[in-house]
Amino acid sequence: MSTMQTLPGFRDFLPEQCAVRNHIFACWREVARRYGFVEWEGPVLEPTDLYKKKSGAEIVEQLFHFKDKGDREVALRPELTPTLARVVAAHEREFKKPLKWFSIGQFFRYEKQQRGRLREHFQLNCDIIGEADLAADIELVALCIDVLRAFGLSEKDVVVRISDREFWTDFFREQNMPADRWDELLQVIDKFGREPRERTVEKLGKLADPVFATLKGGGGNSDKLNRLIAGLRERGLADFIEIDVGIVRGLAYYTGIVFEVFDRAGKFRAIAGGGRYDNLIGLLSDGAVSLPALGFAMGDVVLGELINETPHAREAMEKAIASNRKIDIYIVIAKEERRADALAQIQQLRERGYRVDYPLTPTKVARQFQAAEELGARVALLYGDEWPQVKIKNMATAEQELAPQDRLLAHLQAQVSLSS
RNA sequence: GUGGUCGUAGCUCAAUGGUAGAGCCCCAGAUUGUGGUUCUGGUUGUUGCGGGUUCGAGUCCCGUCGGCCACCCCA
Numbered sequence: 001m002s003t004m005q006t007l008p009g010f011r012d013f014l015p016e017q018c019a020v021r022n023h024i025f026a027c028w029r030e031v032a033r034r035y036g037f038v039e040w041e042g043p044v045l046e047p048t049d050l051y052k053k054k055s056g057a058e059i060v061e062q063l064f065h066f067k068d069k070g071d072r073e074v075a076l077r078p079e080l081t082p083t084l085a086r087v088v089a090a091h092e093r094e095f096k097k098p099l100k101w102f103s104i105g106q107f108f109r110y111e112k113q114q115r116g117r118l119r120e121h122f123q124l125n126c127d128i129i130g131e132a133d134l135a136a137d138i139e140l141v142a143l144c145i146d147v148l149r150a151f152g153l154s155e156k157d158v159v160v161r162i163s164d165r166e167f168w169t170d171f172f173r174e175q176n177m178p179a180d181r182w183d184e185l186l187q188v189i190d191k192f193g194r195e196p197r198e199r200t201v202e203k204l205g206k207l208a209d210p211v212f213a214t215l216k217g218g219g220g221n222s223d224k225l226n227r228l229i230a231g232l233r234e235r236g237l238a239d240f241i242e243i244d245v246g247i248v249r250g251l252a253y254y255t256g257i258v259f260e261v262f263d264r265a266g267k268f269r270a271i272a273g274g275g276r277y278d279n280l281i282g283l284l285s286d287g288a289v290s291l292p293a294l295g296f297a298m299g300d301v302v303l304g305e306l307i308n309e310t311p312h313a314r315e316a317m318e319k320a321i322a323s324n325r326k327i328d329i330y331i332v333i334a335k336e337e338r339r340a341d342a343l344a345q346i347q348q349l350r351e352r353g354y355r356v357d358y359p360l361t362p363t364k365v366a367r368q369f370q371a372a373e374e375l376g377a378r379v380a381l382l383y384g385d386e387w388p389q390v391k392i393k394n395m396a397t398a399e400q401e402l403a404p405q406d407r408l409l410a411h412l413q414a415q416v417s418l419s420s
Numbered sequence: 421g422u423g424g425u426c427g428u429a430g431c432u433c434a435a436u437g438g439u440a441g442a443g444c445c446c447c448a449g450a451u452u453g454u455g456g457u458u459c460u461g462g463u464u465g466u467u468g469c470g471g472g473u474u475c476g477a478g479u480c481c482c483g484u485c486g487g488c489c490a491c492c493c494c495a
Contacts, residue, residue: 005468008486062493079495107495112421113487117494249495269494297495334453369455384453393454400454 009111009119019321021122024300024307025104027150028124032102035143037126040101042083044108048073050082050284062109064119076108080125081253081277081295082284088129088293089285097130097291107299116269116302126274127295129281134224137257137276137294138231144261144272144296145232145240152313153306155239158271162259163247165275167222171214183252190248214245228257249273253280257294263306271306272298326376329412330395331358332368334384342383345390345405352409379415381408 006012013021029039048065065075077083080103088099103125113119126143128136141160148158168189172182225243232238249258258275262268274296282290307313329349333342342358349356357375359368365382372380372395382391389402392411403411 005486062495077495081495109495111493114490115488121495123495273495299495332454365453366455368453371455373455380454382453391454395455398455 007119009113011118011120019325020304020317021300023317023321023324024151024303025122028102028104028147028298031143031147031150032124032126034146035100035126035139037100037102037143039103040087041103041105042077042080042087044077044106045074046077046083048075050086051075051078062111064108064110077105078107078109079297080105080107080123081127081280081297084125084127084129084295085277085281085284085293088291089281089289092130092289092291098136099127099129101129102126116305118301122300123297125295125297127293129293130291132278132292134227134257135231138228138235140274140294140296141228141232141241141259142235142237144259144274144298145237147298148240148261148271151303151307152316153310157264157306157310157313158240158261159264160241160259160261161244161247162225162228162241162257163243163245164222164225164257165248165254166224166256167245168248186248189246224257249275253277253283255279259296261298267309268302268306271302272296322376326378327355327357328378329354329356330368330372330375330377330380331356332365332372332380332382332384333359333363334365334368334382335387336362338383338387341387341405342381345381345383345408348409349412354412379412 011017032039048063051063052060063075063078065073068074084101084103092099104122105125106120106122108120110119111117124147126140128140141162145160165186168186169179169182172179172185177185222243229238229241229243232241247258247260248254249260254275255278256276259273260270261272262270274294276292276294278292278294279290281293307317331342331346333339346356346358357371357377359371363371369380377395380393380395382393384391386402388405390405390408391400392403392408392415393400394415401411
């Protein structure tokens, strides 16, 4: 393994990729705040037991884990929910309910990488804690949809498939299945469609026929799911959702509504997923604190791929990135004798919030204008023989005017508004 | 973790078993202080790495590392 390359599944973020990532973060953060969520963060490294206990075997087998120098079994976090549950259990009395928290962070798993699945990725996590009412589920799904819409994705591009684990546990109860087999059966339903039908039949036994019938029939008779649809219809978001009782999700801790987001074309992996986990906080705190909770996560990798291949979303992103990258003013130092005067001015402009760049070493004027162009400067200020006047050039129109250097700021205010 | 496939300059790719190349990018010039154009010149490689076959290997064989695809799994 060469030290010249990244570890498999890890990425370098060169300026271009970093800009993409930051654009994604900015949209995530902006929409979460629009919904009144507040940002928090937890540690990247946790005791391995935190995940062994509650997440289910699927995740634990893929943990990036090792022993630290204190002989502790530790793991890079594969997901945020167990951390959240722990934090909330410890601090819940400090906050009014419901908590509406979001977080943007990096997560890890030790798995052979493939397109859309690396060993490291960034996720938006949005959680509501302390509200058992379905209104919270509706709010959360609406938030998830609005996050996608912030990227220019429409109901033609993405779909939220929604299900309810309670729908299945009620069903198992009716079928007189012992409760200790429910998790296992849910896993079988989760895999339905991904493995041969005979294997599913074999695993389900006498339950096979009724399960198939239910999957085919959908959740039409579920009052809860119908109320959820109605809630989203009221917000004008119904076109984004579909009821699909085949959605169960791999994690063991979900208890109620669960959902996953996919691209309509079915080209990519799941873009986001989440659901209700009313028992997890109680489980992790050994019953000390019991709070209903729900949340979803959305990763940057699949989302980035989808944006890239959805023309209108891609254009919107490129436009946002381009305008964010631009500087406001480029200082052309045409005569080195004026460098000190130029630097004094640069300092003032920067203090006022302008994005300003200039050549660090003596450079031909033509090259300096070229740099101004490439950096996206709206104006260039030329320091040279005109001193104590400064030549102001509008880069878009190529128009030039002279201004006394002590009145430069007033002249600029008319031409250059601050980049945000 | 299993199987398939690929690996040549920073990038995209050429090269019948016979001297490793092109375009782009980057850097520098085209005599005086004005822009994504043009022209000229320049840097860049242990052909992923290690073995083997051969007079001779980028090319064939084996191994290994890495990428991609499928399976597994999917936060």
